[in-house]
Amino acid sequence: MKTIRVIYEDGAHKWFAIVRDPGRPDYLVDTNEFLVISGDDAILVDPGGSEVFPAVFSALSTQYDPRKINKVFASHQDPDIISSLSMWMEFNPNIKCYISWLWSSFVPHFGGNRDTFVDIPDGGTDILVGSQRLQAVPAHYLHSSGNFHLYDPKAKILFSGDVGAALMPPGEDNLFVENFDRHIRHAEAFHRRWMGSERAKRDWCSRVSQLDIDMLCPQHGAIYRGADVKRFIDWFAHLEVGVLKG
Amino acid sequence: MAMGYEQTEDSGRELRRIVRINEEIKTVVKTAYRINLMAMNAIFLAKRAGQSALGFGVLSNELRRFATDLEQQMLALGQATGGSVSTVTAMVKEARAIKVLERARAQCEGVGKEIIDDLLRRRSATTFSDRRDQVAALNRNLAMMIESTASLVEMGGVLARSAKIEAAYGGSFSQSLKQVSSDFEGTISEIRKSLDCLSKFQMREFAA
Numbered sequence A: 001m002k003t004i005r006v007i008y009e010d011g012a013h014k015w016f017a018i019v020r021d022p023g024r025p026d027y028l029v030d031t032n033e034f035l036v037i038s039g040d041d042a043i044l045v046d047p048g049g050s051e052v053f054p055a056v057f058s059a060l061s062t063q064y065d066p067r068k069i070n071k072v073f074a075s076h077q078d079p080d081i082i083s084s085l086s087m088w089m090e091f092n093p094n095i096k097c098y099i100s101w102l103w104s105s106f107v108p109h110f111g112g113n114r115d116t117f118v119d120i121p122d123g124g125t126d127i128l129v130g131s132q133r134l135q136a137v138p139a140h141y142l143h144s145s146g147n148f149h150l151y152d153p154k155a156k157i158l159f160s161g162d163v164g165a166a167l168m169p170p171g172e173d174n175l176f177v178e179n180f181d182r183h184i185r186h187a188e189a190f191h192r193r194w195m196g197s198e199r200a201k202r203d204w205c206s207r208v209s210q211l212d213i214d215m216l217c218p219q220h221g222a223i224y225r226g227a228d229v230k231r232f233i234d235w236f237a238h239l240e241v242g243v244l245k246g
Numbered sequence B: 001m002a003m004g005y006e007q008t009e010d011s012g013r014e015l016r017r018i019v020r021i022n023e024e025i026k027t028v029v030k031t032a033y034r035i036n037l038m039a040m041n042a043i044f045l046a047k048r049a050g051q052s053a054l055g056f057g058v059l060s061n062e063l064r065r066f067a068t069d070l071e072q073q074m075l076a077l078g079q080a081t082g083g084s085v086s087t088v089t090a091m092v093k094e095a096r097a098i099k100v101l102e103r104a105r106a107q108c109e110g111v112g113k114e115i116i117d118d119l120l121r122r123r124s125a126t127t128f129s130d131r132r133d134q135v136a137a138l139n140r141n142l143a144m145m146i147e148s149t150a151s152l153v154e155m156g157g158v159l160a161r162s163a164k165i166e167a168a169y170g171g172s173f174s175q176s177l178k179q180v181s182s183d184f185e186g187t188i189s190e191i192r193k194s195l196d197c198l199s200k201f202q203m204r205e206f207a208a
């Protein structure tokens, strides 16, 4: 079973991180899922692959009624992001899935129907969750060609999908980045290979550095907080991406 | 709750069974096409043999019609199994979902477990048994079609044997007519074998 941790709480406004699955077979990449609730409304952020559904569901249901999840945010189309969609829809067939317009006719291969998907235009959109207004922030070509991050200005949290992801060696499973220099070694090869566009990267860095961010939450690996957020953005800005080797 | 596992196994087996049936159907269609060609040659041969091979010519015509009927029959059979494929694929998908739900249930405690139990109860009461009924109906239909094909093939066998007898009256062409008619016989017994396989696959009952 995965662990569920509250990473932000202000009254009825909460962020949960669902992380680290010790029971996961080693051929599956480890993922982080996030749940944002505001009052009676909830959005599940990058709900994960169908293989990890049991672990995510069981952890989540200890804290929140899964039948009340009525929104899903998918940063992009990858199977580790959204192939569990049909499983979540078992509990609430009326779930709305927010995803780039680019993928809204591809992802239905994982589940959902004509009414399930809400297209996010390239420039991004606001997503209302209870009384909170979250922002889908464009992050195209990082790595997916139709890609969004999710910013909560009140909680000052940026969910950054595959950006910031680190493939941690077994045993290193802390929730937050503790030592940036040591941590970033596990992120370097991933970013060089997966992130395809230098131009998109520079554009993202300049936009995101304007945001007020306390926590940067990637879909794989540990969460950056405090000064490590800026450290990461600077590191990323200087990293050469879109290279096959090195 | 081992139900999900069994259902996946059952649906998987059912799908493999249908694939085997389809492969066998393809074999029969190919053979039927061969009979068609053979019959055409036999008709020309009978024409050349003239008066003495009139009966043989008539039988060759019948065999040609038989081959065409058989081809039609197999096409219809193929369509019927095509229908089963989509029904069974839906079953496989459903059984897989149930399997994942059961894995989730095993990891859950308290509310999570109750929510899944409730969902599984509702699911097994409706969709899965509906689908099972659908497959059973499709299977019955398939069995009937195979049976009527079998009697068609029996008739083909009778035609081939009669052609062999007629070949004896073929005068100087007798030898080559005999050759053609025993080819007919051989090919039809091949079809009979395929059809036996078909009904064997068919009989392997779903959810045994």
Ligand SMILES: [Fe+2]
Residues within 6 Å of the ligand: A076, A078, A143, A162
């Ligand atoms: Fe990805």
Ligand SMILES: [Fe+2]
Residues within 6 Å of the ligand: A078, A080, A081, A161, A162, A219, A220
């Ligand atoms: Fe990913």
